[in-house]
Amino acid sequence: MAKTDGSEIPTIDIAPFLAGDPSGKAAVARAVAEACERVGFLVISGHGLPQETLQRAIRLGMDFFDLPQDDKDRFHPTGAARQRGYHRVATRNLASTLGAKTPPDLRESIFLGPVDDHRAHYAALADAETAYAGNTVPDVPEGFDGALIDLYRAFERLSRDMMRITARALDQDEAAFVALLERHFSIFGMHHYPMLGTPPEPGQLRAGAHTDFGAMTILAMTEGRGGLEARLPDGRWVPVQPKPGELVVNLGDMMQRWTNDQWVSTLHRVVVPDTGDVQSRRMSIGYFVHPNFDAEIRCVPSCLAPGEAPRYPTITAGEHIRRKIDASHKAA
Numbered sequence: 001m002a003k004t005d006g007s008e009i010p011t012i013d014i015a016p017f018l019a020g021d022p023s024g025k026a027a028v029a030r031a032v033a034e035a036c037e038r039v040g041f042l043v044i045s046g047h048g049l050p051q052e053t054l055q056r057a058i059r060l061g062m063d064f065f066d067l068p069q070d071d072k073d074r075f076h077p078t079g080a081a082r083q084r085g086y087h088r089v090a091t092r093n094l095a096s097t098l099g100a101k102t103p104p105d106l107r108e109s110i111f112l113g114p115v116d117d118h119r120a121h122y123a124a125l126a127d128a129e130t131a132y133a134g135n136t137v138p139d140v141p142e143g144f145d146g147a148l149i150d151l152y153r154a155f156e157r158l159s160r161d162m163m164r165i166t167a168r169a170l171d172q173d174e175a176a177f178v179a180l181l182e183r184h185f186s187i188f189g190m191h192h193y194p195m196l197g198t199p200p201e202p203g204q205l206r207a208g209a210h211t212d213f214g215a216m217t218i219l220a221m222t223e224g225r226g227g228l229e230a231r232l233p234d235g236r237w238v239p240v241q242p243k244p245g246e247l248v249v250n251l252g253d254m255m256q257r258w259t260n261d262q263w264v265s266t267l268h269r270v271v272v273p274d275t276g277d278v279q280s281r282r283m284s285i286g287y288f289v290h291p292n293f294d295a296e297i298r299c300v301p302s303c304l305a306p307g308e309a310p311r312y313p314t315i316t317a318g319e320h321i322r323r324k325i326d327a328s329h330k331a332a
């Protein structure tokens, strides 16, 4: 019987995989495969991301978002670096990446790109400039820049583990995806959803319904009313709220291409709370796994039955993400 309490989104303890015991690894890979086939969303525990690194970034982040608007705007990027630095409330629009015409998202954000500098490697590739643009990391309050970079690094390590798990879950060599991350351009986004002082416009959400663009997203979040919801295959929207210490993982469009639609890049959104609800302030921190710019995203062999043709043409990771980000800016 279908459940309606959101428990369709399983919680998987990945510690046995990280411990390296063969039967533990196989069991985690099986559980992840099942969740990815069925919903494309899971909650993970036992992941090893240091809680103090996360909590410190959240604390300093809340203080940053409390600063006067002008102080925050100093970190707004220019030029090629548009997926970096600080972006005001209601200046971006996730739903527009799927063609929807809705008002912009009621959140403000800080984005970081790769901390390692791969610009020299891609110097001849003009299209890669945006993906590898330098960071604009807020250094107020004091120590915030270091806290953000530490957290980026922690997510980066966990993303390698998760990509090993997903490769195993797809009956691939464990290193199949990790091999494409050497010069990844994964995006880290810290999103602040302030309490609403005035009612939203018709159709306006905290984050409009969208799918994520990359291979997968790893998401930490605080508790607060007006939260994340995922759409199940039967069309129901269910809240996704991990327990303290747990993280959400959801698949992105690239993984759907890799798996020829066997795994789903699930639609999700962040709903609006009641206006003036003091329990509604929330923060989420997402790490969006984007492989090397020139990595070719083509159907993995285990997802193609004999005689079956791939549903998507091969595309580079860079080109795929560029199209998505263009759309997110256009209609904001």
Ligand SMILES: O=C(O)CCC(=O)C(=O)O
Residues within 6 Å of the ligand: 189, 191, 207, 212, 219, 221, 227, 228, 268, 269, 270, 283, 284, 286
């Ligand atoms: O804030 C959240 O919980 C999710 C945000 C999200 O889906 C995104 O930034 O892609």
Ligand SMILES: [Fe+2]
Residues within 6 Å of the ligand: 210, 211, 212, 217, 268
């Ligand atoms: Fe998302």
